[in-house]
Amino acid sequence: MRANTAQPRRLALILVLILISQFSLSAQQKPDCTVRVTLLQVNDVYQFAPVDLGARGGIARVLTLKQEIENHSPNTLFLLAGDTISPSVESITYKGSQMIDAWNASGLDYATFGNHEFDFGPDVLRQRMKESRFKWVAANVIDKKTGKPFGDAQAYVVREFDGVKVGIFGLTLEETKTTSRPGADVEFLNPCETAKKMVSELHARGVKTVVALTHLSMSEDKEVARCADVDVIIGGHEHTLLESVSGGAPIFKMTADARELGQIDLNISRDTGAVESIDSKVIPVTSKTKEDARFKSLYRKYGALLKELSQVVGRSSVELDARSAVGRKQETNVGNFVADSFRAATGADVGLMNGGSIRADEIIGPGPLTKRDVLSILPFKNRVVKLELTGALLRSALEHGVARSAEDKEPGRFPQVSGVRFAFDARRPPGSRIVELTVNGKPLDEKKKYTLATTEYVGIDGGDGYAMLKEARLLTPREQGQFDSDVLQAAIAVKKVIAPKVEGRIKRLDKDQRQNLDCR
Numbered sequence: 001m002r003a004n005t006a007q008p009r010r011l012a013l014i015l016v017l018i019l020i021s022q023f024s025l026s027a028q029q030k031p032d033c034t035v036r037v038t039l040l041q042v043n044d045v046y047q048f049a050p051v052d053l054g055a056r057g058g059i060a061r062v063l064t065l066k067q068e069i070e071n072h073s074p075n076t077l078f079l080l081a082g083d084t085i086s087p088s089v090e091s092i093t094y095k096g097s098q099m100i101d102a103w104n105a106s107g108l109d110y111a112t113f114g115n116h117e118f119d120f121g122p123d124v125l126r127q128r129m130k131e132s133r134f135k136w137v138a139a140n141v142i143d144k145k146t147g148k149p150f151g152d153a154q155a156y157v158v159r160e161f162d163g164v165k166v167g168i169f170g171l172t173l174e175e176t177k178t179t180s181r182p183g184a185d186v187e188f189l190n191p192c193e194t195a196k197k198m199v200s201e202l203h204a205r206g207v208k209t210v211v212a213l214t215h216l217s218m219s220e221d222k223e224v225a226r227c228a229d230v231d232v233i234i235g236g237h238e239h240t241l242l243e244s245v246s247g248g249a250p251i252f253k254m255t256a257d258a259r260e261l262g263q264i265d266l267n268i269s270r271d272t273g274a275v276e277s278i279d280s281k282v283i284p285v286t287s288k289t290k291e292d293a294r295f296k297s298l299y300r301k302y303g304a305l306l307k308e309l310s311q312v313v314g315r316s317s318v319e320l321d322a323r324s325a326v327g328r329k330q331e332t333n334v335g336n337f338v339a340d341s342f343r344a345a346t347g348a349d350v351g352l353m354n355g356g357s358i359r360a361d362e363i364i365g366p367g368p369l370t371k372r373d374v375l376s377i378l379p380f381k382n383r384v385v386k387l388e389l390t391g392a393l394l395r396s397a398l399e400h401g402v403a404r405s406a407e408d409k410e411p412g413r414f415p416q417v418s419g420v421r422f423a424f425d426a427r428r429p430p431g432s433r434i435v436e437l438t439v440n441g442k443p444l445d446e447k448k449k450y451t452l453a454t455t456e457y458v459g460i461d462g463g464d465g466y467a468m469l470k471e472a473r474l475l476t477p478r479e480q481g482q483f484d485s486d487v488l489q490a491a492i493a494v495k496k497v498i499a500p501k502v503e504g505r506i507k508r509l510d511k512d513q514r515q516n517l518d519c520r
């Protein structure tokens, strides 16, 4: 009996040993050959709480997803491809520190500068960098005084995973110099030239896998991919889900506000250190993913503000066009509604708002309108004031409003109006472009006195060049004026449902050649 049972037992043991040896061989072989490094990507994130009335986004949800991915892909780096400190309603108060708090809680590894990082000037950005528990990488953003990357940013970082080295360098739009406020001491070097230099420095350090973390336009990203030997570009700026290949390198961009999390797996040869293949997927960040509990303290800190901003004040049954490039060149339905609300709140004959002070820079609705929407349209807390002026002065103010319409792409002075209708021809010389002008249905009388509602910025301070209005008689002392956002909110609340239209208050007679409406 014993001999009979011992025989098959021994056989089974041998079989098990063979199986174990084969299994462990294949288990050893795989990591021996390939190292997987996972890049998690977000870009252009201006709010840490979920957006789209809670349906999408939210960095606390991203952290939950990150945790799950890290469980089976331990070599994970979490990357932000720029734009987070501005613009947002929260940043009016916190100047981006609320986002740094959120990134710190999320375990972000590296960020590069977007153009909006400099919106509050270089000193505020330096302060935000000091608060960051992650590293900023910026190869082409140089402090002229030191010749080194701005603040305590590094041109690149090198990370080693299971014996393979991965280098990450950062690039930012050169136009940041003029579209934001980096100050005189910050220069932006050519992305392509910088990328070439970074790649050769990284190669010299034995790094074979190179990641460019960028905030550039897609055409510039493609150029970088062609001119430098990068393996992958993690980019941003367009707010559009984009995927492209150039010069053999894939380029990935998510939309904005963490509505998606990009997962890019680099399968790197342990022998050569080079990328053998790349797997990628776009993970939607939705209410199906629960928020990581580590964000609780953040919600405690900012909860009251978030709650206030999410209050619904009314609805719009139409799309509200608050795009900057549109409101600075033509009549918009938002411009009409704002100017109407100023006029109604003060009982003035005419309402005027400079297009440059209408923000948000997006189409809002149709749907519920929150306090956040109102403040994103009018973020500056300007007081609405009432002036008395002659028809001649009103005409010259409106002439000023269209005096740069042929010359500049987006003149902030462009007037959004209520109570007046006018036609202008931008081929005519500045100062005599208006060819038709009526006030409340009657031709303007140059000698007659009219009342005008506008902001203190335009009406008292002469902002956007409206210095001529200093000649008008001020009927509301500045401090008695209501805040523009309060006026707008009240006008929405009274109507409950708004549906403003573009109704031909402003007609442009020459054909405008400029079509660049989608710059961010």
Ligand SMILES: [Zn+2]
Binding pocket: 083, 114, 115, 116, 215, 236, 237, 238, 520
């Ligand atoms: Zn940007």
